[in-house]
Amino acid sequence: MSLLELRCVDFAWPGGRGVLDQLSLTVDQGSMAAILGPNGAGKTTLLDVCLGWKKPQAGGVFLQERPLSSFGRGERGRLMSLVPQHENVRFDFSVTEYVLLGRAPHLRPLAAPGKRDLAIAMEALEATGIVHLALRSIARLSGGEYQLMLIARSLAQEPSLLLLDEPASQLDPANQLRVVRMLRTLASRGISVLYTSHNPQTAAVAADTIHLLSDGRLRFSGPPQEVLTERNLLEVYGVPLHVVWAAKNPHFYWDVD
Amino acid sequence: MAQVPESRRAPGAQGGGVGLPRPGTGTSPSQPRDGTRFLLLLLLLLVAVAALSVFLGRYPAPGFLSLHTLFHDPLAQRLVLAIRLPRIVAGILLGMSLGAAGTVFQMVFANPLVEPGFLGVSQGAAFGAALGIVAVSANPAIVEASALVFALGGLWLSWILARLIRYGGWILRLVLAGIAVSALFSAGIGAVKLVADPLSQLQEITFWLLGGLWNVTWRDVLFVAPPAVVGLSVVYLLRWKLNVLSLDERVAHSLGSAPGRERVLVLFSATLATAAVVSVSGLIGWVGLMIPHAARRLCGTDAAKSLPSSMLLGAVFILLCDDLARTVLPVEIPLGILTSVLGAGAFITLMIARREERNR
Numbered sequence: 001m002s003l004l005e006l007r008c009v010d011f012a013w014p015g016g017r018g019v020l021d022q023l024s025l026t027v028d029q030g031s032m033a034a035i036l037g038p039n040g041a042g043k044t045t046l047l048d049v050c051l052g053w054k055k056p057q058a059g060g061v062f063l064q065e066r067p068l069s070s071f072g073r074g075e076r077g078r079l080m081s082l083v084p085q086h087e088n089v090r091f092d093f094s095v096t097e098y099v100l101l102g103r104a105p106h107l108r109p110l111a112a113p114g115k116r117d118l119a120i121a122m123e124a125l126e127a128t129g130i131v132h133l134a135l136r137s138i139a140r141l142s143g144g145e146y147q148l149m150l151i152a153r154s155l156a157q158e159p160s161l162l163l164l165d166e167p168a169s170q171l172d173p174a175n176q177l178r179v180v181r182m183l184r185t186l187a188s189r190g191i192s193v194l195y196t197s198h199n200p201q202t203a204a205v206a207a208d209t210i211h212l213l214s215d216g217r218l219r220f221s222g223p224p225q226e227v228l229t230e231r232n233l234l235e236v237y238g239v240p241l242h243v244v245w246a247a248k249n250p251h252f253y254w255d256v257d
Numbered sequence: 258m259a260q261v262p263e264s265r266r267a268p269g270a271q272g273g274g275v276g277l278p279r280p281g282t283g284t285s286p287s288q289p290r291d292g293t294r295f296l297l298l299l300l301l302l303l304v305a306v307a308a309l310s311v312f313l314g315r316y317p318a319p320g321f322l323s324l325h326t327l328f329h330d331p332l333a334q335r336l337v338l339a340i341r342l343p344r345i346v347a348g349i350l351l352g353m354s355l356g357a358a359g360t361v362f363q364m365v366f367a368n369p370l371v372e373p374g375f376l377g378v379s380q381g382a383a384f385g386a387a388l389g390i391v392a393v394s395a396n397p398a399i400v401e402a403s404a405l406v407f408a409l410g411g412l413w414l415s416w417i418l419a420r421l422i423r424y425g426g427w428i429l430r431l432v433l434a435g436i437a438v439s440a441l442f443s444a445g446i447g448a449v450k451l452v453a454d455p456l457s458q459l460q461e462i463t464f465w466l467l468g469g470l471w472n473v474t475w476r477d478v479l480f481v482a483p484p485a486v487v488g489l490s491v492v493y494l495l496r497w498k499l500n501v502l503s504l505d506e507r508v509a510h511s512l513g514s515a516p517g518r519e520r521v522l523v524l525f526s527a528t529l530a531t532a533a534v535v536s537v538s539g540l541i542g543w544v545g546l547m548i549p550h551a552a553r554r555l556c557g558t559d560a561a562k563s564l565p566s567s568m569l570l571g572a573v574f575i576l577l578c579d580d581l582a583r584t585v586l587p588v589e590i591p592l593g594i595l596t597s598v599l600g601a602g603a604f605i606t607l608m609i610a611r612r613e614e615r616n617r
Contacts, residue, residue: 077511088505104501157512
């Protein structure tokens with residue numbers, strides 16, 4: 001069953017510049033899909049459209065085969081969560097206080113989180129492996145810990161679909177691996193994951209399906225070994241990228257000269 | 258994952274309410290951070306300070322009024338009932354409103370440097386008061402009504418202007434509009450001062466701008482209480498939600514909230530309360546800016562606790578300052594001067610002390 005479906009979506013800024021052009025995309029239940037493309041291809045805008053934060057000028061967004069616009073705000077928040085690329089939290093919450101904010105769509109209008117919510121937040125911290133940071137001030141987290149905390153917050157939302165914007169782009173290799181493994185664990189537990197990446201490597205190692213996006217259009221969609229060919233990548237990135245398959249994973253490099 | 262030492266282990270196992278952990282707990286387990294207990298303590302402190310304030314004053318002599326005098330001196334009874342009590346109630350409302358509104362503004366604008374008068378409210382009230390004094394009379398009822406009308410007018414103008422600005426996100430537009438409207442009203446105050454009678458009206462205006470509660474009566478309290486209580490109640494009920502509203506707009510949206518509408522609701526409620534109290538007290542500096550910082554320092558960032566603690570702390574602070582204002586010298590010291598001096602002093606101390614806490 002398709003969890004999220006975009007049908008022929010057009011999105012343009014009020015000034016007129018088109019960002020998404022006749023874009024159709026399906027995310028199945030429990031699948032893990034990556035949107036891969038160069039900077040400025042429209043990846044973040046695509047996530048915003050999925051989230052209902054930006055309204056497309058044409059086409060439709062469907063969640064569980066129902067139009068997204070027919071969902072209440074809380075209902076949508078219980079189904080879909082977002083990990084943005086940059087999230088600047090201006091106040092000095094503790095990690096647990098911050099992760100508890102993920103419970104917002106599950107709470108009654110004037111309620112604050114209770115014991116059950118706290119237990120769910122702790123589970124999210126456990127799933128992301130940062131229980132030891134529960135009481136830490138978020139001003140004192142490293143970049144990797146911060147990213148894991150954002151993911152924990154979105155897990156506390158208990159979503160069916162997790163949207164992540166460049167979840168690994170600012171992390172060192174060890175933390176990239178941690179995030180990728182975690183996303184795969186989540187997908188194996190039935191949570192669908194849709195994430196963006198400008199780096200073919202992080203897209204290739206984790207996703208079942210890769211959507212290659214450039215200039216607001218989906219150029220190619222399919223499993224990594226079909227989509228990540230040198231020809232396709234040249235078309236999308238505009239520079240020749242070499243692909244070597246080793247140990248079932250593709251590896252990418254380019255010639256400097 | 259490595260074993261976590263018991264003292265740093267996450268809460269939940271600790272029983273007794275949802276004790277949210279907060280920064281610093283891990284490094285100083287000796288300090289219990291039970292927010293509820295802290296709030297209760299603050300509430301007791303407020304009650305104690307309010308009770309003391311009833312007895313403190315300069316009648317019959319500077320210092321405390323004895324119970325004996327209170328029971329046998331009809332003048333003392335009238336003084337307490339007609340002057341001190343309304344003044345104390347107004348002080349509590351003023352402190353609570355400024356503290357709560359300061360927290361709301363700082364959270365919603367995600368900026369720890371804004372204060373409640375920001376959206377044209379303070380300068381609007383000041384302009385209204387000055388205009389009332391010059392154009393009509395120094396009758397307090399007229400001055401207050403005029404201040405309230407222009408305070409709300411300042412909010413309304415900022416609101417309209419923010420809707421018209423065709424640039425930036427909603428919050429940025431509100432900020433720009435608030436700055437512009439405040440500047441307009443400041444210019445207006447200057448103009449009114451220019452035409453004011455320097456021997457009487459100008460002094461009235463200056464005294465009003467310095468702020469104080471010296472002429473508060475029960476009539477004033479009845480005038481101020483309804484909007485203040487309504488505004489404070491809305492903000493209090495939505496206190497946990499303020500955390501969500503302090504996040505980026507799209508994140509708040511992804512959390513199932515309507516950031517635009519909800520932010521407007523809490524901002525409007527906070528401003529309503531501020532406009533009401535300021536129209537009686539005049540400009541009281543520093544409270545709305547400093548008290549929320551102090552509250553966050555003392556009981557953590559989570560607005561579910563820092564908002565009520567900011568309200569209580571604001572009320573205690575105003576009562577103490579007002580006690581000094583009316584007791585120390587034979588003449589009244591303007592409250593705004595005291596809050597600024599003591600507030601800035603306390604603020605600097607707080608920011609310098611306990612440096613292990615923060616790094617921003």
